[in-house]
Amino acid sequence: MLKLRSLQKKKQEELQNNGSSSTKDRKLTPAQIRIEKDLKELDLPPTIKLQKVNDKEFLIIITPDEGFYQYGIFKFQILINNNFPIDCPKVKCLNKIYHPNIDLDGNICLNILREDWSPVLNLNTILVGLLFLFLEPNATDPLNKESANVLIRDKNLFKRYVLSSINGGSIDGVRYDYVLNR
Amino acid sequence: MDTIDLSNLNRQFLFRQSDIGRSKAEVAAQFISKRFKDVKVTPYFGKLQDKNEEYYKQFTLVISGLDSIEARRWINSTLVNLVDAEDFDSLKPLIDGGTEGFRGQTKVIFPTINACYECSLDTISGQTTYPMCTITNNPRLPEHCIEYASSIEWNQLHPNEKLDMDKPEHVDWLYQASSQRAQEFKIEGITRSLCLGVVKNIIPAIASTNAIIAATCCNEAFKIVTSSNPILDNFMMYSGNDSVFTYTFAYEKKDDCPVCVGF
Numbered sequence: 001m002l003k004l005r006s007l008q009k010k011k012q013e014e015l016q017n018n019g020s021s022s023t024k025d026r027k028l029t030p031a032q033i034r035i036e037k038d039l040k041e042l043d044l045p046p047t048i049k050l051q052k053v054n055d056k057e058f059l060i061i062i063t064p065d066e067g068f069y070q071y072g073i074f075k076f077q078i079l080i081n082n083n084f085p086i087d088c089p090k091v092k093c094l095n096k097i098y099h100p101n102i103d104l105d106g107n108i109c110l111n112i113l114r115e116d117w118s119p120v121l122n123l124n125t126i127l128v129g130l131l132f133l134f135l136e137p138n139a140t141d142p143l144n145k146e147s148a149n150v151l152i153r154d155k156n157l158f159k160r161y162v163l164s165s166i167n168g169g170s171i172d173g174v175r176y177d178y179v180l181n182r
Numbered sequence: 183m184d185t186i187d188l189s190n191l192n193r194q195f196l197f198r199q200s201d202i203g204r205s206k207a208e209v210a211a212q213f214i215s216k217r218f219k220d221v222k223v224t225p226y227f228g229k230l231q232d233k234n235e236e237y238y239k240q241f242t243l244v245i246s247g248l249d250s251i252e253a254r255r256w257i258n259s260t261l262v263n264l265v266d267a268e269d270f271d272s273l274k275p276l277i278d279g280g281t282e283g284f285r286g287q288t289k290v291i292f293p294t295i296n297a298c299y300e301c302s303l304d305t306i307s308g309q310t311t312y313p314m315c316t317i318t319n320n321p322r323l324p325e326h327c328i329e330y331a332s333s334i335e336w337n338q339l340h341p342n343e344k345l346d347m348d349k350p351e352h353v354d355w356l357y358q359a360s361s362q363r364a365q366e367f368k369i370e371g372i373t374r375s376l377c378l379g380v381v382k383n384i385i386p387a388i389a390s391t392n393a394i395i396a397a398t399c400c401n402e403a404f405k406i407v408t409s410s411n412p413i414l415d416n417f418m419m420y421s422g423n424d425s426v427f428t429y430t431f432a433y434e435k436k437d438d439c440p441v442c443v444g445f
Contacts (some may be wrong), residue, residue, distance in 0.1 A: 001242075001406065001408060002409040003406070004275060007295050008270055008295065011295055013269065014268055029255075029256065030255035030258070030259045030300055031252075031255070033259065033440045033441055034300075034332070034440045036440070037440040039436075085303070086252075086306060086308045087308055101315070103318070107314055107318075107334070108314065109314040109318075111314060113314075114311040114312065114314055115311050115312055115313050115315055117311070118307070119304050122303045133325075141313070141315045142319065143315045157195060173364065
């Protein structure tokens with residue numbers, strides 16, 4: 001243990017020189033420690049709000065200020081497990097909305113939520129990614145095919161459909177949630 | 183809380199057929215004590231997380247052969263929290279071994295002094311997943327069909343129950359549902375074992391890889407305790423996938439590591 005002792009001595013001296021003291025606290029799991037860090041580092045535009053429900057659940061409220069979805073208010077649930085950030089958080093849209101990349105059950109097709117997730121990404125990336133879906137809905141890789149086809153064929157019609165869906169209207173026999181932001 | 187299973191016997195040489203169902207820790211301890219009369223092994227059959235700091239304080243060092251990232255992160259953060267700069271004995275070196283098929287690695291961690299497990303977390307890749315739009319609209323692989331059945335169809339049918347691959351009837355259901363979907367899209371190759379592999383993320387274990395990694399772990403422990411030779415600094419990877427290759431490098435401590443920063 002000689003080598004280790006000399007390393008510890010060196011460390012002790014360093015600490016004394018820096019005058020820093022160790023901060024012992026908490027009995028949190030590493031996943032919780034990491035999520036606390038992510039929360040501290042959040043840097044969000046005013047169009048995204050985050051509410052903590054409990055240690056493992058967050059409520060996200062997105063109010064886009066431009067684009068097709070400008071007048072809507074959209075809620076998402078984020079669930080985090082004990083293996084975060086190795087496992088990606090589970091994100092669901094809590095409203096039934098008309099969107100090429102979000103299906104009627106609230107499943108979301110966003111690369112960083114599945115195949116491109118990596119532990120170097122954080123909570124902030126996910127939230128900005130969600131906002132991005134409202135500013136730039138992506139019709140080339142759709143989850144809700146019908147709405148994607150409308151977006152490709154006729155942007156104006158898509159815009160009208162989105163507005164009507166936000167107002168709680170029906171499109172092709174499907175009734176959408178009233179999510180108008182007032 | 184691991185117990186011995188028939189499928190362990192091909193590579194876990196301390197166990198015999200008559201041991202099936204018994205605690206791995208207890209059987210291994212018995213076997214070693216019988217063979218080496220002057221070695222004392224105390225088994226503990228339980229969860230890592232159920233032991234408090236006092237328990238971990240009694241050791242000189244910790245060698246971990248764990249099967250999940252979650253458990254590794256837990257023991258790492260526990261040992262980091264144990265360190266008291268005033269007390270030399272509070273620092274417990276952690277030697278972490280891990281294997282995946284023909285590949286393996288050993289990490290030597292001096293909590294708070296060099297890179298901890300959490301410092302290197304960004305280099306770990308999670309489970310392979312497929313894009314949501316591919317699995318719902320454009321499946322091309324049998325895996326896509328299994329993912330669709332397990333993560334979308336199952337939740338629609340049983341919103342309040344989790345798909346449990348330890349239940350034979352759930353495996354049956356998954357095999358049927360994904361086969362049906364594969365047929366729809368003219369995809370071949372769905373088998374029961376593929377279903378199990380995709381959902382349970384089964385990682386093959388190979389005796390030779392495990393032996394090599396176990397040997398390097400013991401070697402490092404011996405060197406740390408006896409100061410007989412330089413210690414691994416601080417990460418060794420081994421790959422037997424394609425001929426034999428090993429490489430060693432030092433992970434740097436991460437400035438903003440959520441676990442070991444501030445120590």
